Amino acid sequence: MQNHHVTKLEISLSALKHNFNYLKSKTKPNTQTLAVVKAFAYGLEPVNIAKSLEEEKVDYFGVAYADEGIKLRENGIKTPILVLHAQVANYELIIQHHLEPNIYSLYTLKQFIAFAKKNHLEAYPIHLKFNSGLNRLGFNTDEVDELLSLIENNKHIKVASAFSHIAASEDLNEKEFTEKQITTFNNIIAQLQSKLTDHFTVHMSNTSGIINYSNAHFNMVRMGIGLYGFGNDEKETAQLKNVATLKSIISQIRTVKKGDSISYNMAFTAQKDEKIAIIPIGHADGFSRPLGCGNGYVTINGQKAYTSGNVCMDMILVNVTNIDCKEGDEVIIFNNQKTVEEFAKICNTISYEILTAMAQRIKRTFID
Numbered sequence: 001m002q003n004h005h006v007t008k009l010e011i012s013l014s015a016l017k018h019n020f021n022y023l024k025s026k027t028k029p030n031t032q033t034l035a036v037v038k039a040f041a042y043g044l045e046p047v048n049i050a051k052s053l054e055e056e057k058v059d060y061f062g063v064a065y066a067d068e069g070i071k072l073r074e075n076g077i078k079t080p081i082l083v084l085h086a087q088v089a090n091y092e093l094i095i096q097h098h099l100e101p102n103i104y105s106l107y108t109l110k111q112f113i114a115f116a117k118k119n120h121l122e123a124y125p126i127h128l129k130f131n132s133g134l135n136r137l138g139f140n141t142d143e144v145d146e147l148l149s150l151i152e153n154n155k156h157i158k159v160a161s162a163f164s165h166i167a168a169s170e171d172l173n174e175k176e177f178t179e180k181q182i183t184t185f186n187n188i189i190a191q192l193q194s195k196l197t198d199h200f201t202v203h204m205s206n207t208s209g210i211i212n213y214s215n216a217h218f219n220m221v222r223m224g225i226g227l228y229g230f231g232n233d234e235k236e237t238a239q240l241k242n243v244a245t246l247k248s249i250i251s252q253i254r255t256v257k258k259g260d261s262i263s264y265n266m267a268f269t270a271q272k273d274e275k276i277a278i279i280p281i282g283h284a285d286g287f288s289r290p291l292g293c294g295n296g297y298v299t300i301n302g303q304k305a306y307t308s309g310n311v312c313m314d315m316i317l318v319n320v321t322n323i324d325c326k327e328g329d330e331v332i333i334f335n336n337q338k339t340v341e342e343f344a345k346i347c348n349t350i351s352y353e354i355l356t357a358m359a360q361r362i363k364r365t366f367i368d
């Protein structure tokens with residue numbers, strides 16, 4: 001059913017393309033690119049984003065789960081798709097939709113080989129993930145021999161890539177740890193290359209890895225948050241363009257008297273007569289409760305209006321006492337990366353979570 005949601009997330013596809021090409025420019029000319037579009041493309045919307053990046057000749061997409069990849073296939077995306085957290089229960093769906101699984105343990109490898117054999121697959125592309133220090137998904141170094149014995153001369157599968165993930169690529173205080181991860185991964189790759197005859201791609205860097213560790217680019221890089229406008233520091237973020245603008249309109253304006261309480265649970269009492277605007281965005285939309293009670297703000301007619309009282313599920317109340325505005329006026333929740341970073345700080349989190357928390361009931365629109 002159509003609903004004219006007035007709270008909108010406007011996505012600039014030209015800014016996205018700029019960011020893609022900026023990150024790509026940090027790598028050697030023949031380095032391949034994988035665009036990470038998991039979690040609804042970090043909250044923005046995956047299908048239009050994937051289509052735009054296909055126009056820029058991205059080499060791969062990365063999603064977390066099979067259904068995210070299926071959605072891209074159903075919308076005409078033809079580029080190879082790596083399922084970063086492929087689960088055994090989804091192998092059938094994965095091959096039906098020509099998705100490529102991350103195989104990250106001896107268990108998943110044995111399961112996939114058995115599955116591939118049963119379904120008479122030939123040279124089906126898989127991606128091997130190695131643990132080099134993050135201690136999340138991945139084969140450990142001491143499992144490489146057994147892994148090799150399982151895949152050598154197996155005609156049902158083909159190793160499309162081998163990869164790892166850096167634990168603290170954005171934090172140069174952890175450079176020593178990261179360099180150790182890179183060395184560990186290099187040793188694993190050497191071991192694989194000595195046994196596997198076919199060419200496979202090697203990749204390790206996320207956005208901050210692209211920026212901070214050119215020795216970890218190998219022959220493909222994985223771009224996530226950078227595509228959506230966030231680098232690992234202010235300087236890099238300044239090179240990236242803002243992709244997402246979240247806006248709404250004023251639903252109602254009311255005047256409250258000195259001593260009146262505002263919003264739920266009397267969290268705020270007016271110290272003087274105040275003008276309050278009610279905006280249709282709440283914690284169910286990702287406008288998190290820590291942004292309430294004067295911590296967060298929106299921008300109305302160029303001026304900051306701070307929240308007043310608690311954030312509700314579908315609404316916030318903001319103080320517009322000194323702002324010239326009326327019902328129906330536009331409200332900017334954020335239209336630059338700095339505000340998102342500020343919100344993240346207030347919420348004791350990172351930009352990633354502010355973006356991915358934006359509810360799907362917020363309408364996404366695309367410009368340029």
Ligand SMILES: *Cc1c(COP(=O)(O)O)cnc(C)c1O
Pocket residue numbers: 036038084165205206207208222223224225226
């Ligand atoms: C999410 C993810 C990325 C993208 O990381 P960013 O920091 O957003 O660039 C890259 N690789 C893997 C394995 C991931 O899970």
